[in-house]
Amino acid sequence: MQKARLLVACSGGVDSVVLAHLSVKAGLNITLAHCNFHLRGTDSNGDENFVRDLAKDLGIGVEVKSFKTKKYARENRGSMQMAARELRYQWFNELLATKGFDYLLTAHHADDSLETFLINLSRGTGIDGLSGIPVQNGKVVRPLLEFSQNDIMAYAKKHHIQWREDSSNSDTKYLRNKIRLELVSKLKELHPAFLENFKRTQVHLQDTNSLVQNHLKEIKSILFAEDGDVIKIALEPLQELHPIEAYLYGLFKEYGFTEWDDVKGLLHAMSGKEVISKTHRLLKDREYLILSELKNRVNETYPVYNKEGLLRSPVKLKLENVEAAEKSSPDTIFLDKKKLNFPLVLRNWEKGDYFYPYGMKGGKKLSKFFKDEKVDVFSKEKQWLLCSDNEIVWVVGRRADERFKVDGSTQNIIKITLVA
Structure with missing residues (x-):
């Protein structure tokens, strides 16, 4: 000093x-x-x-x-x-x-x-x-x-x-x-x-609070698991803590939550229910509570042109012209160039989106696809779609669309790979 x-x-x-x-x-x-x-x-x-x-x-x-x-x-x-x-x-x-x-x-x-x-x-x-x-x-x-x-x-x-x-x-x-x-x-x-007696009392309270904070820190190290930019909290062991109200307050107060009845209600709520503070969101998702910072979602579009090379934003995509198609995977797709209208566009998913999942007959709402694939809310919000004239070509990293696949009449093949 x-x-x-x-x-x-x-x-x-x-x-x-x-x-x-x-x-x-x-x-x-x-x-x-x-x-x-x-x-x-x-x-x-x-x-x-x-x-x-x-x-x-x-x-x-x-x-x-x-x-x-x-x-x-x-x-x-x-x-x-x-x-x-x-x-x-x-x-x-x-x-x-x-x-x-x-x-x-x-x-x-x-x-x-x-x-x-x-x-x-x-x-x-x-x-x-x-x-x-x-x-x-x-x-x-x-x-x-x-x-x-x-x-x-x-x-x-x-x-x-x-x-x-x-x-x-x-x-x-x-x-x-x-x-x-x-x-x-x-x-x-x-x-x-x-005043002197109060100061002594406050020292005792501070010591007790230190014990509480050390215990909560230990509980957090067990229950709070970082998963990318969110924290997943397993519900079953959380529900076993007693008294639950005190634990919820101690574990989540630093994230700005104040409506403790609502937070407690998430423990037995339907998936998709959430509580919002000024800085964070706490979401019920099946067997977990998912904690994340509040971020303003901006729907932006990014053009993808018909040329070989590496696209770096918003996700890394590698485009190649190839002679033959191989087996597709969640991270690699093969497309019939003639069926596409360039530039392709990368955008976030929106409510009402639907596509024709590769290997299936008929269309499917993207929201239903996410539900079947057990995709949580935060992952959905970060999901990118590769589109041609606003028709979904690829749910990037998950499933291609049947309409743009390579078939017996295909003459030009484009391979697109999601690069980690």
Whole structure:
């Protein structure tokens, strides 16, 4: 940490100003980062000017960003506090990525951790929500977590450190302020050592949470099997876990799922049922749950011209003119050139597609073919079709179409191979 380039989030309040002073005193290489959310009129600009002056007095750099917070909250239909948090961390992450900073330091302290505990408790949460704010989360480091608000205030007064007061901190319309001003103060009155006792309790919770996470990691290593870009989870051993609700929460919460009754319902649902989070999809497919990232599917077409060579996108296909046909396979087909209209086109499959499977009489819906072949939803979505005038010539890597096969009247033969 001594040689690292550090970004210090600084609002101008006592906590972050003390963190800035302590960092300079420790000889750390820091730059202040201040967000002007323009929510408090001239006071917001006063905070910005104060942080600029603080950086100058300490002989360190400063980064400042102005935000249209009200507009962002309105467009994203969120609270002003949530909007400010999202904007703040988006910018911090941008600075870390683009300006070579190694870590972000924030001034969260023990009282913040207590308030977060009570907020999560009031909303309903698992043990991870009660374990408090971590000292480090990736590149975010919180050096003051061991200290109380009183400790920080006492240090600031002893060393005659100036800071800015934020009048919104006394506004009880915000849940955190209400908990701090009305609940935490009463708890401390009831028991003077309440904060210290809470810190010890939280250490026990963190230790217990570590045991839980280690167990879940072991369960995942057994049940979660990577299969290309999806994860397959065998249903039978998953259903044997008890209590199942706790396991489902622990195993899938990191993927953004929140509708736990729906997730549990997948265990006994029909194949094809799914639950969607903001980032992932969980699908029931016969004896498995299949987990995948959400990706926007774009239906594109790629022309395949009548010339020998290797096509590299979107799949690797090798085209050859040959004298005789051999036995076809899922990866290699032989076509009668006269029956084709070039350019052929590669495209994704769509509902309503049908073809005439090689070796069979009559047509078949592609959806029925997939079902008979036990092709899961994710594989279907990635399936490419080779088409001539929008008629399917080849379900690539699976089955050719009977209509374009080589027969006794064929004079020119094209061999197409799917290259691994």
